[in-house]
Amino acid sequence: MIALIYLVCKQQEVGGIRKVTMQDVAEKAGVSKSTVSQYLNERFEYMGQATKEKIKAAIEELGYQPNVLARSLKQKKTLTIGIIVANILHHFSTQITRAIEDYCHSHQYHVIICNADDQPEKEKQYIDMLRAKQVDGIILLPTGKNIALYRELEKQGYPLLFIDRAVEEINVHTIVLNNRDAAMHAVEYFYGKGHERIAMMTTPVHVSVRAERVRGYQEAVRLHQLPQMNEYLSTAPLENTEQALLQMMALSHPPTALLVGNDLVLIEILKTVRKHDIRIPDQLSLITFDETQFAELYDPPLTTIAQPAYAMGKKAAELLLKQINQQLDDEDQRSFVFQAEFLERESVKKLI
């Protein structure tokens, strides 16, 4: 009687989709579940040719798809990593993500992409969610605010890697750009072209990247004894960019050169420049962090400090997977510093 009811249930395809299970395959092939499992995991050592074929046929006939949830539960690994970007709107983030995806895909890992929108709260949510989903590791472009959480992960030995931004006192693998040097280089380049009143604009400096760029800028300015005015440094939020720039240009000695902190600020600046007829580079020379596709298409083409985003992402994925699989060599230092590439174009005017 019970068997009969069971049969009936099996027939009626509850909810329209009845998932085929390993048990079904085993029955159809006339073998046991574990044999099917062996087959799926390619442990063919002792498996008879006939068995193999029966199983293969059964799988195809039933259109069986393994349930990786169950497998992951058992094996305690998901072959999945998470990546949390601080702000997906930065082109840099997209490129990093893509590099990581590519690398993981070629190593049979999957990637769950999350966007923290620069909100520490959201970052925390995503870290928790990824852990709940049992991902094998996390790549983080940290907001830098969830120190306690980072520390907890570090302590637990959870595979974690920071990219783009370092976090003081958290001792995990970190991949960054030498932002300070890059900013200094830009200032020196301006200086070499005869500029003295050099300004910098970026978004608020609460993350290490921006802070370092600002530091590099300031250091270089000091080094060359250029005019250091508070008015030459803007860290206004994105939506106040226009106002900030106009204010700068209205100074009695407005800057002749401007270092732009990232691609999002750049867009705002270019909008402003157009709207108010500020002439580039005659009136204002420009160098910007982040290479965007239109840097070379803009009129004039923009000199940029390009980050090797793809390479950085790839390295990140590589290191994280090594860490997950406990294959870290001694040569794998804790921290990798990439160098920016300076792409000289016509947005800087020669003054001397």
Place this chain on the structure above:
Amino acid sequence: MIALIYLVCKQQEVGGIRKVTMQDVAEKAGVSKSTVSQYLNERFEYMGQATKEKIKAAIEELGYQPNVLARSLKQKKTLTIGIIVANILHHFSTQITRAIEDYCHSHQYHVIICNADDQPEKEKQYIDMLRAKQVDGIILLPTGKNIALYRELEKQGYPLLFIDRAVEEINVHTIVLNNRDAAMHAVEYFYGKGHERIAMMTTPVHVSVRAERVRGYQEAVRLHQLPQMNEYLSTAPLENTEQALLQMMALSHPPTALLVGNDLVLIEILKTVRKHDIRIPDQLSLITFDETQFAELYDPPLTTIAQPAYAMGKKAAELLLKQINQQLDDEDQRSFVFQAEFLERESVKKLI
């Protein structure tokens, strides 16, 4: 003896990370697993205040994180959907993805993003992988090639939704742009400005979107009895864009206006234009599909056909979640057609 060994194992934190399980919480709180489970699922009806607090304390003390894999296995749902984009490099894809992410996030769903790179093979791999991961549904920007697979999913009643591209004879929810109309509109706009030799460039037309745009273009050209030359239509692969454009411009009667099929081709065209000093709009007027951030910053600003990508993505997520939760109303048609927004800027010259 056995108990002793078990204890020892529990102490030694195998591999550095020992996950805290519900059992641990239950023990510490002096209740049973099922009570903890009730607590976590907020089934408080009959739960004593004291019990609640003991459990809460135990959870915090142990830093317990539920394992959603186990839960999903049991509940047969993962609260996760997958999205497979045909080509992540299109700005349009990024925007759609973001919209879907936003909507899902606010509905406690998670999203796994995959990039098929325009390769049907990869698309198939990802569909299989997502199903293996037991995602509750899939949003697909289909390559259009895996017909058999699409049909299988349709037959199984698997929650599936197409966006951007329709697939003939596959009867699932579909969200598209009215590409034909948009292309016709562009041609008519050119015509209204006095252009007669109107060309179009896009990447190869094996997907419905591009095909429709081309059809719209051709129809409008025919309608207004404009010169129809094969040479005015290029569907060269991306890497041959430069060559194709130059060839067009070298015709004895080169086009005076060009409709560009998508943002990736646009970039190539603008590079070529710069390299070979083709004057926009004097020598060649331009309208392009896809609004990019630099369209209005380019010199001259580019007239674009903007897709309401965010709205489309949001609608997609909305429909798919409805479908998953079996809440489709009668008003939810199978197919949603969005209208493009025509953004008039200076890249079209008036000839009359």
Place this chain on the structure above:
DNA sequence: GTGAAAGCGCTAACAA
């Protein structure tokens, strides 16, 4: 109000 027990679909000893 709470707990015992069965089971989700799979893997991995170990037995046969």
Place this chain on the structure above:
DNA sequence: TTGTTAGCGCTTTCAC
């Protein structure tokens, strides 16, 4: 060479 069995961590019915 293949099958038996005991779980992975959680949910859920039903008994207490």
